[in-house]
Every structure is written in C-alpha cells, then in structure tokens.
Amino acid sequence: MDKIITIGREFGSGGHEIGLKLADALHVPFYDKLLVSMVAEEGEFAQEYLDEMDEKVDIHIAPFLATRSSYSVYQQPMSDRIFFRQAEIIRKLADDGPCVIVGRCADYVLTGRENVIRIFLYGDLEDRIARKGKMLEMGEDELKKHVAATDKKRARYYRHYTGLKWGEKENYDLCINTSRTGIDGAVRAICAFIDASPAVSKP
Amino acid sequence: MDKIITIGREFGSGGHEIGLKLADALHVPFYDKLLVSMVAEEGEFAQEYLDEMDEKVDIHIAPFLATRSSYSVYQQPMSDRIFFRQAEIIRKLADDGPCVIVGRCADYVLTGRENVIRIFLYGDLEDRIARKGKMLEMGEDELKKHVAATDKKRARYYRHYTGLKWGEKENYDLCINTSRTGIDGAVRAICAFIDASPAVSKP
Numbered sequence: 001m002d003k004i005i006t007i008g009r010e011f012g013s014g015g016h017e018i019g020l021k022l023a024d025a026l027h028v029p030f031y032d033k034l035l036v037s038m039v040a041e042e043g044e045f046a047q048e049y050l051d052e053m054d055e056k057v058d059i060h061i062a063p064f065l066a067t068r069s070s071y072s073v074y075q076q077p078m079s080d081r082i083f084f085r086q087a088e089i090i091r092k093l094a095d096d097g098p099c100v101i102v103g104r105c106a107d108y109v110l111t112g113r114e115n116v117i118r119i120f121l122y123g124d125l126e127d128r129i130a131r132k133g134k135m136l137e138m139g140e141d142e143l144k145k146h147v148a149a150t151d152k153k154r155a156r157y158y159r160h161y162t163g164l165k166w167g168e169k170e171n172y173d174l175c176i177n178t179s180r181t182g183i184d185g186a187v188r189a190i191c192a193f194i195d196a197s198p199a200v201s202k203p
Numbered sequence: 204m205d206k207i208i209t210i211g212r213e214f215g216s217g218g219h220e221i222g223l224k225l226a227d228a229l230h231v232p233f234y235d236k237l238l239v240s241m242v243a244e245e246g247e248f249a250q251e252y253l254d255e256m257d258e259k260v261d262i263h264i265a266p267f268l269a270t271r272s273s274y275s276v277y278q279q280p281m282s283d284r285i286f287f288r289q290a291e292i293i294r295k296l297a298d299d300g301p302c303v304i305v306g307r308c309a310d311y312v313l314t315g316r317e318n319v320i321r322i323f324l325y326g327d328l329e330d331r332i333a334r335k336g337k338m339l340e341m342g343e344d345e346l347k348k349h350v351a352a353t354d355k356k357r358a359r360y361y362r363h364y365t366g367l368k369w370g371e372k373e374n375y376d377l378c379i380n381t382s383r384t385g386i387d388g389a390v391r392a393i394c395a396f397i398d399a400s401p402a403v404s405k406p
Contacts, residue, residue, distance in 0.1 A: 169325060175378040185399030192395030196388030
C-alpha cells in the first residue's frame, strides 16, 4: 500500500478508532492528536494551548486580512500559525511514506498529490450521540449540544482553511455511514475501496 | 444476501454498468430502465411516452396542488401518476426479495424498510463527460451541456418526489467516487460494504 489515507469525520462517527484500526491493518503510521504534539515539540507553542486550539479557528480575525500587503507573520492569528505549521508537518509525513491522517484538513493540505485517498465518515445523529455518551460523562442535553458544537467547530475550521464545505462528498473519494457498518465493518469497506482504487486523486 | 440495493448516480458515473455487474455478483435481479417497461406493460401509458418522461417531473404543476381537497387523480400531472405507479412496482419488487434498483428515487420509495442499502455514485466531471463521449455521438460542447442537463433533471426529479437534495450524503449509506475505482473496483467496494453492513437503514 503506497497511499496516504486522509479521514474527515463527524464527531462520534468513530473516526479515531477506525483510523487507528485501518493504520494497523495497512501496517502504516497513524496521525491524529499526535500531530498536535508534533507541533508542540517544536517549542513555539505550549502543548496546553495547542490542545485548546486543536481544529479550531480564531473567527474574530477575518480571512481577507491575509491578502493585505502589510500583513506579516506577527499579525497572523495564532490559529493560522498553528494550522500552517501543522500543514507543513502533514506534507513532510506524506513525503516520508504511506500513513493514515485523521482530521486537520489533511485532504486539502495534500491537494495535488497523486497517492491520496480522501475518506469522510458520517453517521446517524442518535448513534453518534450514543457512542460519545459511553466516552464522556455528560447529561443527555449537554451531550447533544456538545456533538452539535463539535461538528460546527470542525465545519468552520474546514471552511476557513479550505474554502470548501466540510463533509460535502465532492471533496472526498469515499463517504461511509458508519452507523451501517460499525467500526470493524468500516475498516473492511475502506480496505476494499483502497484495493479497488488504482486511480488517483486529482489535483 | 437479503438486501435491497438502491443506486443513485450522477450521469456518466457508471451507474447502469455498476448496478448490472453488482446484481450479477450478488445473483439478484437488476432493475433500471426495465421499471419503465413494467409500467408500460400495465397499458395505461405508452412505452414511448414513458421513455420520454423517465425520471422527469412536470415542473409546471406545483406540488402543493396535491394537498387540495378537491384534488383527484384526473388533475394529477402525468409525471406524478407515472411516479406513483412506478413506486408501487418498486415496493412490490422489494417485497419479492433482494435486488438492485438504479434511480427512480428507490432509496426514498423504500423508506422505513430495514434491509435497504442506499448507494450514491459520483465522479469527476471530465471523467463522466469522457465516459458518455464514448457512448453518445455528440460534439464536446453538446456533450457537456447534456451531462449538466441530465444531472439537473435528476436532481429536480429527486427533490420533487422526496423533498430531499439529490446526492447529499445524508440520504445514502455509501457514496463512491467512481473516478477512483472504475467500474469493477466500485463493484468490489460495494460488495465489501454490503458484507460489512449487518446494521440496517433507518426509517
């Protein structure tokens, strides 16, 4: 397997677990939250701050500012600086060889590369709430709000850095409703898709 | 295999061929244009007229008319009468056993059934134009317009009869970009997805 697999995912659709099992099945490295630590290791940002800012965009700074000629790295919002640093790390990892990367707009960051397979995982809302309910100690109402807010945060982050709509099938090669397959079934279906994909992503 | 597989598809994404090969691989019946002939066989509509109206909606009649108490079958637009007759046939076929059905809003018509797997096939526009170019004798400009117009027709038909957005991943269990897999690869990926789907569609 010589592919880079990127996984976008709705909150609670099992993206982390599926990505991990997929990487294991393909015998390739897995990058998820680890990317945050890799940025932290460079020392510019504290791990705690990076955790807080993970897949978040500082919406108070309008993106158009980036086009001003007077714009410099010192005026760049912190979230942008983190994103661009993370994007460099993602491109470096992709240079190094096949791997599975979850979130962080990796599908977009790797635009133009020929060996990228872009996957999006989604699920029925009640299933996603139930899955997260087993992991998080929250009341039902709080949990529902948390799922909706996290999806919204991811959508905003994706839109900000890609200009595209998060989860829209045109941005991906394969979209799977994991409420149908469960975790292991999704891994099997993705493996079959990878095997069946000699063709490559378009720039 | 005890499932009903419905396939929605962008024009030129290989839906007919993939559906046919999938039905063959699963040893189940395949329904595509055949549904039109099944309506024709009942004698109410001429085959020629049904061919002309296939997956088309008469947009000049507003859907809200259907809610008027004075509304009767005689005021129903022909396209509605054809749709509802076809929907009855689709439900009957699904009662009879597993099968593959392409188009005709079959995913929506079979809402609430537990053994339905809803697939949507899409593809890169240039690939879809190229595939159709091999089948149809048209100049390039005419071909491009024909592909765009056919997608638009299908989207309008789907919206009219389901109230949903055609091709939006939430309406399907699996969405595949067939530009990545080709025809046979898509069939293999769908078979793996079906094998991996013990869970069932929600009403």
